[in-house]
Amino acid sequence: MIRLEALTKIYPSSHGGAASVDRVSFExxxxxxxxxxxxxxxxxxxxxxxxxxxxxxxxxxxxIDGRDTSAVDPVxxxxxxxxxxxxxGLFPNMTVAENxxxxxxxxxxxRPRMRRRAEELLAMLALEPAEFLDRYPNELSGGQxxxxxxxxxxxxxxxxxxxxxxFGAVDPVNREVIQDEFLRMQKSLRKTVxxxxxxxxxxxxxADRIAIFRAGRLEQYAAPxxxxxxxxxxxxxxxxxxxxxxxxxxxxxxxxxxxxxxxASAPDAPAVAPGxxxxxxxxxxxxxxxxxxxxxxxxxxxxxxxxxxxVAARLAAPANGNGPGAPLR
Amino acid sequence: xxxLTFILHNLPAIGERTVEHVSIVSVAVGFAxxxxxxxxxxxxxxxxxxxxxxxxxxxxxxxxxxxxFGVLIPLLSKIGQGIGYLPAVIAAMxxxxxxxxRNTYTAIRNVDPALRSAAIGMGMSTSQxxxxxxxxxxLPVIIAGVRIAVVINIGVTAIAAYIxxxxxxxxxxxxxxxxxxxxxxxxxxxxxxxxxxxxxxxxWLQRRMTPKGAAARAG
Numbered sequence: 329m330i331r332l333e334a335l336t337k338i339y340p341s342s343h344g345g346a347a348s349v350d351r352v353s354f355e356x357x358x359x360x361x362x363x364x365x366x367x368x369x370x371x372x373x374x375x376x377x378x379x380x381x382x383x384x385x386x387x388x389x390x391x392i393d394g395r396d397t398s399a400v401d402p403v404x405x406x407x408x409x410x411x412x413x414x415x416x417g418l419f420p421n422m423t424v425a426e427n428x429x430x431x432x433x434x435x436x437x438x439r440p441r442m443r444r445r446a447e448e449l450l451a452m453l454a455l456e457p458a459e460f461l462d463r464y465p466n467e468l469s470g471g472q473x474x475x476x477x478x479x480x481x482x483x484x485x486x487x488x489x490x491x492x493x494x495f496g497a498v499d500p501v502n503r504e505v506i507q508d509e510f511l512r513m514q515k516s517l518r519k520t521v522x523x524x525x526x527x528x529x530x531x532x533x534x535a536d537r538i539a540i541f542r543a544g545r546l547e548q549y550a551a552p553x554x555x556x557x558x559x560x561x562x563x564x565x566x567x568x569x570x571x572x573x574x575x576x577x578x579x580x581x582x583x584x585x586x587x588x589x590x591x592a593s594a595p596d597a598p599a600v601a602p603g604x605x606x607x608x609x610x611x612x613x614x615x616x617x618x619x620x621x622x623x624x625x626x627x628x629x630x631x632x633x634x635x636x637x638x639v640a641a642r643l644a645a646p647a648n649g650n651g652p653g654a655p656l657r
Numbered sequence: 658x659x660x661l662t663f664i665l666h667n668l669p670a671i672g673e674r675t676v677e678h679v680s681i682v683s684v685a686v687g688f689a690x691x692x693x694x695x696x697x698x699x700x701x702x703x704x705x706x707x708x709x710x711x712x713x714x715x716x717x718x719x720x721x722x723x724x725x726f727g728v729l730i731p732l733l734s735k736i737g738q739g740i741g742y743l744p745a746v747i748a749a750m751x752x753x754x755x756x757x758x759r760n761t762y763t764a765i766r767n768v769d770p771a772l773r774s775a776a777i778g779m780g781m782s783t784s785q786x787x788x789x790x791x792x793x794x795x796l797p798v799i800i801a802g803v804r805i806a807v808v809i810n811i812g813v814t815a816i817a818a819y820i821x822x823x824x825x826x827x828x829x830x831x832x833x834x835x836x837x838x839x840x841x842x843x844x845x846x847x848x849x850x851x852x853x854x855x856x857x858x859x860x861w862l863q864r865r866m867t868p869k870g871a872a873a874r875a876g
Contacts (some may be wrong), residue, residue, distance in 0.1 A: 378684075380776060380778055382774065382778055392809035403781070403782050404780070406777070406778060406779060407779070408780075411775070411779055413774060413775060413778070414774075415769075415771035417769070417771040417772050417774065417775030417776075418775075419772060419776075419789075419790055419794075420772075420794065420867075420868055421790070421794055423870030426823075430779055430781075430789075431779050431780060434759035434779070434780055434781065464868075466868050479780075480779075488779075588833060
Protein backbone atom coordinates (compact mmCIF):
# COMPACT_ATOMS: atom_id res chain seq x y z
CA MET A 329 0.00 0.00 0.00
CA ILE A 330 1.30 3.44 -0.91
CA ARG A 331 0.17 6.67 0.67
CA LEU A 332 1.19 10.14 -0.49
CA GLU A 333 0.73 12.94 2.00
CA ALA A 334 0.78 16.53 0.78
CA LEU A 335 3.69 15.65 -1.48
CA THR A 336 5.21 18.82 -2.91
CA LYS A 337 8.10 19.61 -5.21
CA ILE A 338 9.23 23.15 -5.83
CA TYR A 339 12.15 23.66 -8.18
CA PRO A 340 13.97 26.82 -7.15
CA SER A 341 14.13 29.44 -9.87
CA SER A 342 14.95 33.13 -10.17
CA HIS A 343 11.32 34.21 -9.81
CA GLY A 344 10.60 32.25 -6.66
CA GLY A 345 9.70 28.97 -8.33
CA ALA A 346 6.24 27.54 -8.85
CA ALA A 347 5.38 24.13 -7.45
CA SER A 348 5.79 21.32 -10.00
CA VAL A 349 3.85 19.10 -7.65
CA ASP A 350 1.54 20.85 -5.24
CA ARG A 351 0.34 19.09 -2.07
CA VAL A 352 -0.66 15.86 -3.74
CA SER A 353 -2.26 13.26 -1.47
CA PHE A 354 -3.77 9.93 -2.38
CA GLU A 355 -3.58 6.31 -1.47
CA UNK A 356 -3.09 3.23 -3.64
CA UNK A 357 -4.19 -0.07 -2.13
CA UNK A 358 -1.98 -3.14 -2.22
CA UNK A 359 -2.33 -4.95 -5.54
CA UNK A 360 -4.00 -2.02 -7.27
CA UNK A 361 -2.90 -0.36 -10.47
CA UNK A 362 -3.06 3.41 -10.28
CA UNK A 363 -2.52 5.42 -13.46
CA UNK A 364 -1.18 8.97 -13.09
CA UNK A 365 -2.68 10.81 -16.01
CA UNK A 366 -2.38 14.30 -17.39
CA UNK A 367 -0.88 16.53 -20.07
CA UNK A 368 2.91 16.88 -20.23
CA UNK A 369 4.39 19.04 -17.52
CA UNK A 370 1.52 18.34 -15.12
CA UNK A 371 3.79 16.82 -12.47
CA UNK A 372 2.84 13.16 -12.89
CA UNK A 373 6.38 11.97 -13.63
CA UNK A 374 7.84 14.12 -10.85
CA UNK A 375 5.30 12.59 -8.46
CA UNK A 376 6.34 9.10 -9.57
CA UNK A 377 10.03 9.90 -9.16
CA UNK A 378 9.47 11.19 -5.65
CA UNK A 379 8.20 7.74 -4.67
CA UNK A 380 11.57 6.07 -5.36
CA UNK A 381 13.29 9.31 -4.40
CA UNK A 382 14.95 9.96 -7.73
CA UNK A 383 13.52 13.38 -6.98
CA UNK A 384 13.72 14.61 -3.39
CA UNK A 385 10.37 16.04 -2.21
CA UNK A 386 10.38 19.65 -1.04
CA UNK A 387 7.81 18.69 1.56
CA UNK A 388 5.27 15.99 2.23
CA UNK A 389 5.75 12.30 2.75
CA UNK A 390 5.44 8.96 1.01
CA UNK A 391 4.53 5.87 3.00
CA ILE A 392 4.96 2.38 1.63
CA ASP A 393 3.20 -0.22 3.78
CA GLY A 394 3.02 2.37 6.52
CA ARG A 395 6.74 3.01 6.47
CA ASP A 396 7.95 6.57 5.90
CA THR A 397 10.28 6.30 2.89
CA SER A 398 12.30 9.36 3.91
CA ALA A 399 13.62 7.28 6.82
CA VAL A 400 15.01 4.61 4.47
CA ASP A 401 18.33 4.78 2.61
CA PRO A 402 17.33 5.73 -0.97
CA VAL A 403 19.57 3.08 -2.56
CA UNK A 404 18.05 0.35 -0.37
CA UNK A 405 14.56 1.72 -1.00
CA UNK A 406 14.97 1.57 -4.79
CA UNK A 407 15.99 -2.08 -4.67
CA UNK A 408 12.55 -2.88 -3.28
CA UNK A 409 10.72 -0.92 -5.99
CA UNK A 410 10.60 -2.06 -9.61
CA UNK A 411 11.18 0.77 -12.09
CA UNK A 412 10.34 0.82 -15.78
CA UNK A 413 10.98 3.85 -17.99
CA UNK A 414 9.81 4.78 -21.45
CA UNK A 415 13.33 4.69 -22.91
CA UNK A 416 13.59 1.19 -21.40
CA GLY A 417 17.25 1.78 -20.52
CA LEU A 418 18.51 -1.78 -20.97
CA PHE A 419 22.27 -1.79 -20.37
CA PRO A 420 23.90 -2.43 -23.78
CA ASN A 421 26.97 -4.03 -22.22
CA MET A 422 24.91 -6.77 -20.60
CA THR A 423 22.94 -9.68 -22.03
CA VAL A 424 19.22 -10.02 -21.43
CA ALA A 425 19.94 -12.43 -18.55
CA GLU A 426 22.44 -10.01 -17.01
CA ASN A 427 20.05 -7.09 -17.41
CA UNK A 428 17.32 -9.01 -15.64
CA UNK A 429 19.87 -9.99 -13.00
CA UNK A 430 20.90 -6.43 -12.12
CA UNK A 431 18.85 -6.04 -8.94
CA UNK A 432 19.24 -9.70 -7.83
CA UNK A 433 22.99 -9.18 -8.14
CA UNK A 434 22.78 -6.04 -6.03
CA UNK A 435 20.96 -8.21 -3.48
CA UNK A 436 23.71 -10.87 -3.68
CA UNK A 437 21.66 -13.73 -5.11
CA UNK A 438 23.69 -16.70 -6.32
CA ARG A 439 24.12 -17.26 -10.05
CA PRO A 440 21.88 -20.31 -10.57
CA ARG A 441 19.06 -18.55 -8.76
CA MET A 442 19.47 -15.42 -10.93
CA ARG A 443 19.45 -17.55 -14.07
CA ARG A 444 16.34 -19.46 -13.00
CA ARG A 445 14.56 -16.21 -12.21
CA ALA A 446 15.46 -14.74 -15.60
CA GLU A 447 14.13 -17.86 -17.36
CA GLU A 448 10.94 -17.75 -15.35
CA LEU A 449 10.31 -14.07 -16.10
CA LEU A 450 11.01 -14.36 -19.82
CA ALA A 451 8.60 -17.28 -20.06
CA MET A 452 5.98 -15.24 -18.21
CA LEU A 453 6.45 -12.38 -20.70
CA ALA A 454 6.08 -14.65 -23.72
CA LEU A 455 9.75 -14.62 -24.69
CA GLU A 456 11.38 -18.03 -25.25
CA PRO A 457 14.13 -18.15 -22.57
CA ALA A 458 16.56 -20.32 -24.54
CA GLU A 459 16.39 -17.91 -27.43
CA PHE A 460 16.62 -14.62 -25.55
CA LEU A 461 18.68 -15.09 -22.37
CA ASP A 462 22.04 -14.56 -24.03
CA ARG A 463 21.03 -11.91 -26.53
CA TYR A 464 22.19 -8.34 -26.25
CA PRO A 465 19.65 -5.50 -26.11
CA ASN A 466 20.49 -4.31 -29.62
CA GLU A 467 19.35 -7.69 -30.93
CA LEU A 468 15.82 -7.14 -29.65
CA SER A 469 12.83 -5.45 -31.30
CA GLY A 470 11.19 -2.53 -29.47
CA GLY A 471 8.43 -4.70 -28.06
CA GLN A 472 10.85 -7.42 -26.94
CA UNK A 473 13.11 -4.85 -25.29
CA UNK A 474 10.15 -3.38 -23.43
CA UNK A 475 9.18 -6.86 -22.17
CA UNK A 476 12.73 -7.38 -20.94
CA UNK A 477 12.50 -3.98 -19.25
CA UNK A 478 9.40 -5.16 -17.38
CA UNK A 479 11.09 -8.48 -16.53
CA UNK A 480 14.07 -6.59 -15.15
CA UNK A 481 11.84 -4.49 -12.93
CA UNK A 482 10.12 -7.63 -11.62
CA UNK A 483 13.32 -9.60 -11.09
CA UNK A 484 13.64 -9.34 -7.34
CA UNK A 485 9.86 -9.63 -6.94
CA UNK A 486 9.35 -6.11 -5.55
CA UNK A 487 5.89 -5.46 -4.09
CA UNK A 488 5.76 -2.07 -5.81
CA UNK A 489 6.24 -1.27 -9.47
CA UNK A 490 6.70 2.24 -10.87
CA UNK A 491 6.20 2.57 -14.61
CA UNK A 492 6.91 5.83 -16.42
CA UNK A 493 5.06 5.71 -19.75
CA UNK A 494 6.36 2.16 -20.12
CA PHE A 495 4.67 1.40 -23.43
CA GLY A 496 4.92 4.88 -24.93
CA ALA A 497 7.74 3.99 -27.32
CA VAL A 498 6.07 0.85 -28.65
CA ASP A 499 4.01 0.98 -31.85
CA PRO A 500 0.21 0.96 -31.35
CA VAL A 501 -0.35 -2.66 -32.39
CA ASN A 502 2.34 -4.04 -30.11
CA ARG A 503 1.29 -1.67 -27.36
CA GLU A 504 -2.15 -3.31 -27.21
CA VAL A 505 -0.50 -6.73 -27.04
CA ILE A 506 1.92 -5.75 -24.27
CA GLN A 507 -0.86 -4.02 -22.33
CA ASP A 508 -2.95 -7.19 -22.51
CA GLU A 509 0.01 -9.31 -21.41
CA PHE A 510 0.69 -6.96 -18.56
CA LEU A 511 -2.93 -7.06 -17.41
CA ARG A 512 -2.93 -10.85 -17.54
CA MET A 513 0.32 -10.96 -15.55
CA GLN A 514 -0.85 -8.40 -13.05
CA LYS A 515 -3.95 -10.53 -12.40
CA SER A 516 -1.75 -13.21 -10.83
CA LEU A 517 1.12 -11.04 -9.50
CA ARG A 518 -1.04 -8.37 -7.83
CA LYS A 519 1.75 -5.81 -7.56
CA THR A 520 1.01 -2.32 -6.38
CA VAL A 521 1.57 -0.43 -9.62
CA UNK A 522 1.91 3.28 -10.25
CA UNK A 523 1.80 3.92 -13.94
CA UNK A 524 2.37 7.26 -15.66
CA UNK A 525 0.51 7.83 -18.91
CA UNK A 526 -0.82 10.68 -21.01
CA UNK A 527 -3.18 8.40 -22.88
CA UNK A 528 -6.72 8.27 -21.51
CA UNK A 529 -7.48 5.03 -23.36
CA UNK A 530 -4.46 3.33 -21.83
CA UNK A 531 -5.46 4.64 -18.41
CA UNK A 532 -9.05 3.37 -18.72
CA UNK A 533 -7.76 0.00 -19.86
CA UNK A 534 -5.07 -0.50 -17.22
CA ALA A 535 -6.19 1.32 -14.12
CA ASP A 536 -8.06 0.33 -11.00
CA ARG A 537 -7.81 4.01 -10.12
CA ILE A 538 -6.84 7.07 -12.10
CA ALA A 539 -5.16 10.14 -10.63
CA ILE A 540 -5.61 13.02 -13.03
CA PHE A 541 -3.19 15.93 -12.76
CA ARG A 542 -3.09 19.49 -13.97
CA ALA A 543 -0.26 21.94 -13.30
CA GLY A 544 1.04 20.01 -10.31
CA ARG A 545 -2.35 19.52 -8.67
CA LEU A 546 -4.39 16.38 -8.34
CA GLU A 547 -7.71 17.19 -10.02
CA GLN A 548 -9.53 13.93 -9.43
CA TYR A 549 -8.72 10.52 -8.03
CA ALA A 550 -11.27 7.89 -8.89
CA ALA A 551 -11.95 4.54 -10.49
CA PRO A 552 -12.12 4.80 -14.30
CA UNK A 553 -15.88 4.30 -14.38
CA UNK A 554 -16.45 7.10 -11.90
CA UNK A 555 -13.92 9.41 -13.55
CA UNK A 556 -15.65 8.96 -16.90
CA UNK A 557 -19.17 8.96 -15.51
CA UNK A 558 -18.71 11.85 -13.09
CA UNK A 559 -15.76 14.06 -14.00
CA UNK A 560 -15.04 16.39 -11.07
CA UNK A 561 -14.68 19.53 -13.19
CA UNK A 562 -14.44 20.89 -16.71
CA UNK A 563 -10.75 20.16 -16.99
CA UNK A 564 -11.24 16.47 -16.24
CA UNK A 565 -14.27 16.32 -18.53
CA UNK A 566 -12.25 17.93 -21.32
CA UNK A 567 -9.28 15.66 -20.77
CA UNK A 568 -11.26 12.42 -20.80
CA UNK A 569 -12.99 13.55 -23.97
CA UNK A 570 -16.55 14.00 -25.20
CA UNK A 571 -16.74 10.28 -25.98
CA UNK A 572 -16.27 9.40 -22.34
CA UNK A 573 -19.45 7.34 -22.26
CA UNK A 574 -18.11 5.15 -25.05
CA UNK A 575 -14.85 4.77 -23.10
CA UNK A 576 -16.76 3.59 -20.04
CA UNK A 577 -18.15 0.64 -21.97
CA UNK A 578 -14.75 -1.05 -21.84
CA UNK A 579 -14.76 -1.32 -18.07
CA UNK A 580 -18.32 -2.54 -17.51
CA UNK A 581 -19.00 -6.23 -18.04
CA UNK A 582 -22.12 -8.06 -19.07
CA UNK A 583 -22.17 -9.55 -15.57
CA UNK A 584 -22.65 -6.05 -14.14
CA UNK A 585 -25.82 -5.29 -16.08
CA UNK A 586 -27.49 -8.61 -16.68
CA UNK A 587 -30.71 -9.61 -15.05
CA UNK A 588 -31.90 -13.15 -14.35
CA UNK A 589 -33.30 -14.97 -17.39
CA UNK A 590 -37.04 -14.96 -17.67
CA UNK A 591 -39.45 -17.06 -19.64
CA ALA A 592 -39.97 -14.28 -22.13
CA SER A 593 -36.29 -13.99 -23.08
CA ALA A 594 -36.03 -14.37 -26.80
CA PRO A 595 -34.44 -17.74 -27.64
CA ASP A 596 -33.03 -16.40 -30.91
CA ALA A 597 -31.38 -13.27 -29.44
CA PRO A 598 -27.60 -12.97 -29.97
CA ALA A 599 -25.50 -14.42 -27.13
CA VAL A 600 -22.73 -12.85 -25.06
CA ALA A 601 -20.59 -14.16 -22.17
CA PRO A 602 -20.70 -12.70 -18.62
CA GLY A 603 -17.07 -11.60 -18.94
CA UNK A 604 -17.60 -9.63 -22.18
CA UNK A 605 -17.51 -5.86 -21.82
CA UNK A 606 -20.28 -3.52 -22.91
CA UNK A 607 -18.50 -2.58 -26.14
CA UNK A 608 -19.51 -6.00 -27.44
CA UNK A 609 -23.05 -5.59 -26.13
CA UNK A 610 -23.53 -2.19 -27.75
CA UNK A 611 -22.02 -3.44 -30.99
CA UNK A 612 -24.56 -6.26 -31.09
CA UNK A 613 -27.44 -3.90 -30.25
CA UNK A 614 -26.49 -1.71 -33.19
CA UNK A 615 -25.54 -4.36 -35.71
CA UNK A 616 -28.46 -6.68 -35.08
CA UNK A 617 -30.98 -4.01 -34.27
CA UNK A 618 -32.09 -5.87 -31.14
CA UNK A 619 -33.00 -4.67 -27.64
CA UNK A 620 -32.11 -7.77 -25.68
CA UNK A 621 -29.20 -10.21 -25.61
CA UNK A 622 -28.91 -13.61 -24.04
CA UNK A 623 -26.03 -14.19 -21.70
CA UNK A 624 -24.66 -17.71 -21.76
CA UNK A 625 -21.81 -19.23 -19.75
CA UNK A 626 -18.89 -21.23 -21.10
CA UNK A 627 -21.06 -24.37 -21.12
CA UNK A 628 -23.70 -22.69 -23.28
CA UNK A 629 -26.17 -22.46 -20.39
CA UNK A 630 -28.44 -19.43 -20.28
CA UNK A 631 -27.51 -17.37 -17.18
CA UNK A 632 -29.19 -14.04 -17.83
CA UNK A 633 -30.37 -11.37 -20.23
CA UNK A 634 -29.04 -7.94 -21.06
CA UNK A 635 -31.46 -5.24 -22.12
CA UNK A 636 -30.92 -1.78 -23.56
CA UNK A 637 -32.73 -0.38 -20.56
CA UNK A 638 -30.33 -2.06 -18.12
CA VAL A 639 -27.33 -0.69 -20.00
CA ALA A 640 -28.78 2.82 -20.03
CA ALA A 641 -29.55 2.60 -16.32
CA ARG A 642 -26.02 1.47 -15.55
CA LEU A 643 -24.52 4.34 -17.55
CA ALA A 644 -26.84 6.86 -15.91
CA ALA A 645 -25.77 5.82 -12.41
CA PRO A 646 -22.02 5.87 -12.22
CA ALA A 647 -20.40 3.52 -9.77
CA ASN A 648 -19.08 5.15 -6.64
CA GLY A 649 -15.88 3.34 -5.92
CA ASN A 650 -17.47 -0.02 -5.21
CA GLY A 651 -18.64 -0.54 -8.72
CA PRO A 652 -17.02 -2.74 -11.31
CA GLY A 653 -14.47 -0.08 -12.21
CA ALA A 654 -13.19 -0.19 -8.66
CA PRO A 655 -10.22 -2.29 -7.65
CA LEU A 656 -10.71 -6.02 -7.35
CA ARG A 657 -9.61 -7.03 -3.92
CA UNK B 658 72.18 -1.95 -48.35
CA UNK B 659 74.61 -0.38 -45.96
CA UNK B 660 71.71 0.41 -43.64
CA LEU B 661 70.56 -3.19 -43.76
CA THR B 662 74.05 -4.39 -42.81
CA PHE B 663 74.06 -1.84 -39.98
CA ILE B 664 70.75 -3.07 -38.71
CA LEU B 665 71.79 -6.72 -38.86
CA HIS B 666 75.01 -5.98 -37.00
CA ASN B 667 73.28 -3.94 -34.33
CA LEU B 668 70.19 -6.02 -33.58
CA PRO B 669 71.02 -6.42 -29.89
CA ALA B 670 71.50 -2.63 -29.51
CA ILE B 671 68.24 -1.94 -31.37
CA GLY B 672 66.48 -4.39 -29.07
CA GLU B 673 67.91 -2.69 -26.00
CA ARG B 674 66.89 0.77 -27.22
CA THR B 675 63.42 -0.52 -28.02
CA VAL B 676 63.07 -1.89 -24.51
CA GLU B 677 64.15 1.51 -23.09
CA HIS B 678 61.69 3.27 -25.34
CA VAL B 679 58.79 0.99 -24.48
CA SER B 680 59.61 1.26 -20.80
CA ILE B 681 59.44 5.06 -20.82
CA VAL B 682 56.22 5.08 -22.85
CA SER B 683 54.48 2.40 -20.82
CA VAL B 684 55.40 3.86 -17.44
CA ALA B 685 54.29 7.32 -18.61
CA VAL B 686 51.02 6.07 -20.12
CA GLY B 687 50.43 3.83 -17.11
CA PHE B 688 50.61 6.81 -14.78
CA ALA B 689 48.61 8.91 -17.20
CA UNK B 690 45.82 6.30 -17.13
CA UNK B 691 45.90 6.13 -13.34
CA UNK B 692 45.54 9.89 -13.07
CA UNK B 693 43.71 10.79 -16.29
CA UNK B 694 40.79 8.35 -16.12
CA UNK B 695 39.72 9.32 -12.58
CA UNK B 696 40.23 12.97 -13.49
CA UNK B 697 38.15 12.58 -16.63
CA UNK B 698 35.36 10.95 -14.61
CA UNK B 699 35.59 13.52 -11.81
CA UNK B 700 35.23 16.51 -14.11
CA UNK B 701 31.95 15.20 -15.54
CA UNK B 702 30.39 16.55 -12.33
CA UNK B 703 31.10 20.18 -13.15
CA UNK B 704 31.06 21.84 -16.52
CA UNK B 705 33.30 24.69 -15.34
CA UNK B 706 35.98 22.45 -13.87
CA UNK B 707 35.85 20.35 -17.04
CA UNK B 708 36.39 23.39 -19.24
CA UNK B 709 39.35 24.53 -17.13
CA UNK B 710 41.01 21.12 -16.99
CA UNK B 711 40.61 20.48 -20.71
CA UNK B 712 41.91 23.97 -21.47
CA UNK B 713 45.01 23.38 -19.35
CA UNK B 714 45.50 20.04 -21.08
CA UNK B 715 45.35 21.74 -24.46
CA UNK B 716 47.96 24.28 -23.37
CA UNK B 717 50.34 21.48 -22.40
CA UNK B 718 49.87 19.95 -25.85
CA UNK B 719 51.00 23.18 -27.52
CA UNK B 720 54.35 23.25 -25.68
CA UNK B 721 57.05 21.79 -27.96
CA UNK B 722 58.52 18.72 -26.29
CA UNK B 723 62.09 20.00 -26.59
CA UNK B 724 61.04 23.16 -24.70
CA UNK B 725 59.30 21.12 -22.03
CA PHE B 726 62.48 19.11 -21.47
CA GLY B 727 64.33 22.42 -21.17
CA VAL B 728 61.92 23.62 -18.49
CA LEU B 729 62.15 20.34 -16.60
CA ILE B 730 65.97 20.40 -16.39
CA PRO B 731 66.29 23.22 -13.79
CA LEU B 732 63.22 21.99 -11.92
CA LEU B 733 64.37 18.40 -11.58
CA SER B 734 68.05 19.31 -11.07
CA LYS B 735 67.07 20.18 -7.53
CA ILE B 736 66.64 16.47 -6.85
CA GLY B 737 69.56 15.54 -9.08
CA GLN B 738 67.34 14.21 -11.89
CA GLY B 739 67.60 17.08 -14.42
CA ILE B 740 68.25 14.77 -17.34
CA GLY B 741 67.60 11.13 -18.17
CA TYR B 742 64.72 8.79 -17.42
CA LEU B 743 62.62 10.83 -14.96
CA PRO B 744 62.11 14.01 -17.03
CA ALA B 745 61.35 11.83 -20.05
CA VAL B 746 58.64 9.97 -18.16
CA ILE B 747 57.20 13.18 -16.69
CA ALA B 748 57.04 14.95 -20.05
CA ALA B 749 55.50 11.93 -21.75
CA MET B 750 52.95 11.65 -18.96
CA UNK B 751 51.95 15.28 -19.37
CA UNK B 752 51.42 14.85 -23.09
CA UNK B 753 49.38 11.70 -22.47
CA UNK B 754 46.97 13.49 -20.10
CA UNK B 755 44.86 15.42 -22.58
CA UNK B 756 43.83 12.56 -24.88
CA UNK B 757 43.06 10.31 -21.93
CA UNK B 758 41.22 12.90 -19.82
CA ARG B 759 39.30 14.27 -22.79
CA ASN B 760 38.23 10.87 -24.10
CA THR B 761 37.21 9.67 -20.64
CA TYR B 762 35.23 12.84 -20.02
CA THR B 763 33.49 12.70 -23.39
CA ALA B 764 32.75 8.99 -23.14
CA ILE B 765 31.20 9.21 -19.68
CA ARG B 766 29.25 12.33 -20.61
CA ASN B 767 27.85 10.58 -23.66
CA VAL B 768 26.41 7.64 -21.73
CA ASP B 769 22.67 7.76 -22.43
CA PRO B 770 20.95 9.62 -19.54
CA ALA B 771 18.19 6.99 -19.65
CA LEU B 772 20.76 4.34 -18.67
CA ARG B 773 21.94 6.49 -15.81
CA SER B 774 18.40 7.05 -14.63
CA ALA B 775 17.60 3.32 -14.95
CA ALA B 776 20.73 2.43 -12.97
CA ILE B 777 19.93 4.87 -10.17
CA GLY B 778 16.26 3.92 -10.17
CA MET B 779 17.12 0.24 -9.75
CA GLY B 780 19.17 0.97 -6.67
CA MET B 781 22.77 1.07 -7.83
CA SER B 782 25.13 3.11 -5.68
CA THR B 783 27.31 5.69 -7.43
CA SER B 784 30.30 3.36 -7.62
CA GLN B 785 28.20 0.42 -8.81
CA UNK B 786 26.74 2.61 -11.53
CA UNK B 787 30.21 3.76 -12.53
CA UNK B 788 31.85 0.33 -12.61
CA UNK B 789 28.95 -1.76 -13.92
CA UNK B 790 27.41 0.60 -16.42
CA UNK B 791 29.21 3.82 -17.26
CA UNK B 792 32.84 2.66 -17.46
CA UNK B 793 32.11 -0.54 -19.43
CA UNK B 794 30.12 1.49 -21.93
CA UNK B 795 32.77 4.24 -22.08
CA LEU B 796 35.72 1.83 -22.24
CA PRO B 797 36.24 1.69 -26.02
CA VAL B 798 36.42 5.48 -26.22
CA ILE B 799 38.78 5.61 -23.22
CA ILE B 800 41.06 3.06 -24.89
CA ALA B 801 40.96 5.13 -28.07
CA GLY B 802 42.34 7.99 -25.97
CA VAL B 803 45.08 5.72 -24.66
CA ARG B 804 45.94 4.78 -28.25
CA ILE B 805 46.41 8.41 -29.17
CA ALA B 806 48.48 8.98 -26.01
CA VAL B 807 50.75 6.02 -26.80
CA VAL B 808 51.42 7.15 -30.36
CA ILE B 809 52.12 10.73 -29.22
CA ASN B 810 54.42 9.39 -26.51
CA ILE B 811 56.44 7.25 -28.87
CA GLY B 812 57.25 10.47 -30.70
CA VAL B 813 57.90 12.52 -27.56
CA THR B 814 60.19 9.85 -26.16
CA ALA B 815 62.23 9.91 -29.38
CA ILE B 816 63.11 13.55 -28.59
CA ALA B 817 63.99 12.53 -25.01
CA ALA B 818 67.20 10.99 -26.38
CA TYR B 819 68.55 14.56 -26.37
CA ILE B 820 68.33 14.68 -22.58
CA UNK B 821 69.99 11.34 -22.21
CA UNK B 822 66.91 9.21 -21.65
CA UNK B 823 67.99 6.62 -24.18
CA UNK B 824 65.45 4.89 -26.37
CA UNK B 825 65.23 4.66 -30.13
CA UNK B 826 65.71 8.42 -30.48
CA UNK B 827 69.39 7.80 -29.71
CA UNK B 828 69.90 6.45 -33.24
CA UNK B 829 68.39 9.58 -34.71
CA UNK B 830 70.27 12.05 -32.51
CA UNK B 831 73.56 10.26 -33.23
CA UNK B 832 72.74 9.93 -36.90
CA UNK B 833 72.30 13.69 -37.06
CA UNK B 834 75.40 14.63 -35.06
CA UNK B 835 77.58 12.09 -36.88
CA UNK B 836 75.89 12.62 -40.26
CA UNK B 837 75.33 8.88 -40.36
CA UNK B 838 72.39 8.06 -42.63
CA UNK B 839 72.41 4.41 -41.54
CA UNK B 840 71.67 5.24 -37.90
CA UNK B 841 69.14 7.89 -38.92
CA UNK B 842 67.14 5.48 -41.06
CA UNK B 843 67.41 2.69 -38.49
CA UNK B 844 65.99 4.95 -35.78
CA UNK B 845 63.21 6.31 -37.96
CA UNK B 846 62.23 2.87 -39.21
CA UNK B 847 62.20 1.32 -35.74
CA UNK B 848 60.10 4.19 -34.35
CA UNK B 849 57.60 3.94 -37.17
CA UNK B 850 57.26 0.19 -36.73
CA UNK B 851 56.90 0.55 -32.97
CA UNK B 852 54.17 3.17 -33.34
CA UNK B 853 52.26 1.08 -35.88
CA UNK B 854 52.57 -2.07 -33.76
CA UNK B 855 51.40 -0.31 -30.61
CA UNK B 856 48.50 1.30 -32.45
CA UNK B 857 47.30 -2.02 -33.83
CA UNK B 858 47.70 -3.80 -30.51
CA UNK B 859 45.56 -1.19 -28.79
CA UNK B 860 43.02 -1.19 -31.61
CA TRP B 861 42.66 -4.92 -31.06
CA LEU B 862 42.20 -4.28 -27.33
CA GLN B 863 39.68 -1.53 -28.04
CA ARG B 864 37.59 -3.89 -30.18
CA ARG B 865 37.78 -6.63 -27.57
CA MET B 866 36.64 -4.26 -24.85
CA THR B 867 33.69 -2.93 -26.83
CA PRO B 868 30.55 -4.35 -25.22
CA LYS B 869 29.08 -6.82 -27.70
CA GLY B 870 25.76 -5.06 -27.62
CA ALA B 871 27.27 -1.67 -28.38
CA ALA B 872 29.54 -2.94 -31.16
CA ALA B 873 26.80 -4.33 -33.36
CA ARG B 874 24.73 -1.21 -32.91
CA ALA B 875 27.59 1.00 -33.98
CA GLY B 876 28.30 -1.23 -36.99
